[in-house]
Amino acid sequence: MKKDIEIAQEAEVLPIAEIAQKAGLTPSEIEPYGYDKAKINLDPTIQRNHEGKLILVTSINPTPAGEGKSTVTVGLADALQAAGKKTMIALREPSLGPVMGLKGGATGGGYAQVVPMADINLHFTGDFHALTAAHNMLSAALDNSIYQGNPLKIDQRRVIWKRVLDINDRALRHTTIGLGGPTSGVPREDGFDITVASEMMAILTLSTDLMDLKRRIEKIVLAYDFDKKPITVKELGVAGALTVLLKDAIKPNLVQTLAHTPAIVHGGPFANIAQGTNSIQATRAALTLADYAVTEAGFGADLGGEKFMDIKVPKLGKTPDVVVVVATVRALKHHGGQALADLNQEDLTALEAGVGNLGQNIKAMKRYGKPVVVAINRFTSDTDAELALVQQAAKAAGAQAVTADVWAQGGAGAKDLATLVVEKAGEVHDFSPLYKEDDSALEKMTKIVQNVYGGSAVELSDKAKKQLSSFAEHGWDKLPIVMAKTQYSLSDDAKKLGAPKDFTVHVREFVPKLGAGFLVALTGNVLTMPGLPKHPAALDIDIDEKGQITGLF
Structure with missing residues (x-):
């Protein structure tokens, strides 16, 4: 059985100009980054009075290994494209933290992948590096202001702006800076978050344009003064410089799937510590250019799904037409008490005990008033009896479930899912927000x-x-x-x-x-700077004299 990276390396990748043309972008609206990647700059003079259907893909609560939500997202989009629907994907960018750590990347898997897989999972177009630089430039400016006479009267005991790094490094969670004498700054306690937890990342993904980005950066609260008054970036005076560092990072990135479906990959906040969705600009571009925009929200419906509905939707100005909840037999057996090492063994008792997790996640998404369907991401170890049980559980919770075998078959394995999604997207349902704006x-x-x-x-x-x-x-x-x-x-x-x-x-x-x-x-104990596991993925990654990467999933 081929590994994900082997499948990606053997794929026929079209020039990004062809993908852009397929998406309806003009040559002046893309900035190529080599052969197979580009930045998108939608031309405001071109009138595109179009808004496609929005398909949100979320999931049940996963096992530590993840359960293939991105894979289903890609497979569904490829299936819609194969059915003659003009389709685009809008995904988040992967963080190097989990790529080098445990979970893996965020480009799908098997024959339902976004390519160039290795580039996207590593440095891509440099967005995360720009974010890290902008965030830490702000940290440097803050500490320099304290050092240079502290004109803003910042109480260094009440600085809440940490530094960031896009690598899992538990040793940096709590640090002391400014040591080394009078010329090395003012000593104070500090720490690092992972880049995807940075407010800069959240701002980048929620900004509507460059000037909105700048206005949002000005509002960042960095610390409090000795009178406990908040100190913002606007008072520090560096919002313009930070926006300059992010002038290219704010532009969405265009790539493609193995089936040459246009895909936008942009922004990457984690859903367990941030809002967990790709950028407003990426989703809007997909909605503007395609009839079906397939997007995902990080982790389960309780995290990314809820935040998409309550944080992103009001700013996007568009609600999902259909919500797809991805489930796996494996994860549901885990929720029912089966050990991780035994998940490939049939266990209907554990599955029966675990399907309540699927039911609650379906209930959570149905609360918003939109149609919910379940995609059972099939693994080779799944039995017919197990699949039937999950379908029954979904039906009992008020959602129709279909099996998707996209890892092995790509879009061909999601035909039934695509048909169901198109059917449900044609229905009209009112959106029901979870809470009011003036709620405490x-x-x-x-x-x-x-x-x-x-x-x-x-x-x-x-x-x-x-x-x-x-x-x-x-x-x-x-x-x-x-x-x-x-x-x-x-x-x-x-x-x-x-x-x-x-x-x-x-x-x-x-x-x-x-x-x-x-x-x-x-x-709880959620951390904004993860640590590496005992056997990090980095131990298995290598490269040969020809530049061929191995071990990257």
Whole structure:
């Protein structure tokens, strides 16, 4: 059986100019990055009064290895294209953290991939490097202001802006900087987040244009002064310089699938610690250019799915026409208590115990009023009895389920899914937001926990309570909420699998992200700088004298 990278390396890749033409882009609207990649610059003088159908792909809570959501997204798009529908994909960019760590990349797999796979999973067009540079330039400017007489009266004990790195490095979570004497800065505690957790990433993916990006950067809260007044980038005076560093990164990236379906890959916030969706510009471009725009939200419906609906939709101005929840027999057996090492063995008892997780995720997405279908991402070890049980569970939760075998067959393995999606996309359903704009932060979180997670309540630490009281004084207390939570459970405890009930989600602290326009609620033990596993993926990656990469999935 060929590996993903071998399939990608053997693929026939068309020149990016042909893909752009297929998508309806003019030569002046793309900036090629070599043979098979390009930046998109939609020409505002060309009138495209068109808006396609939006298909959102999300999933159940995965196992640690992931369950192929991106693979199903790509396979579905290829199937729609094969059926004669003008289709485009809008995906997030992969982070080097999981690429070199555990989870892998974000370009799909098998015969349902986006290519050039290796480039996209590594440096791509440099977007993440630009984000990292802009973020850390801001850190340098902040510490320089403190060093150069501290004109803004910044209390270095209350600096909330950390540095970032796009690699999993647990040793940098908590650091002390400014050591080495009077010429080396002012000593203070600091730390690193992973780049995808940066507010810069959130801002990039939520900005509508370059000037909106600049306005949002100006609003970033960096620290508080000695009177506990917030200090923003606007006061520091470097928003223009930071926007310059991001002038190319804000442009969406055009690539293709193995079946030559045009694909836009742009932005990469994680869904367990950020909003988990690709950029507004990428999704809008796909909607403008295609009849069917297939996009995904990170991790499960409880994370990326909810944040797509509550954070992205109001800014995008377009609701999904269909929501696809990806499920696997493997993951549901895991939620029912089967050990990870035994997931290839039939276990109907464990599966029966685990399908409640699928039911809750279906319920969560149906709460928004849009049609929900289930794609069972098939593995070779799945038995007919197991597949039938999952289909029955989906039906009981109010959603039709079909099997997709896209890893082995590409778009041909998603014909039934594509047919069902087209049928449901033709229906008219009103969108029902989860919470009101003027709901308090606690009300918003409670509605998320009760309606999406299936829990009962939210408990705030003393620190979180004090923060909300302070936020109210600044007028921030009614901003949308991004829950930072484990992806492996509907609760904030990764060990509570399946569909737990009557649980309380514990919020330990908040991080205000005014540029992005939301508050991040940190729950449980979720970390904004992951660590490498005992056997990181980097140990298996190599390159030969001809430049051929091996071990990259």
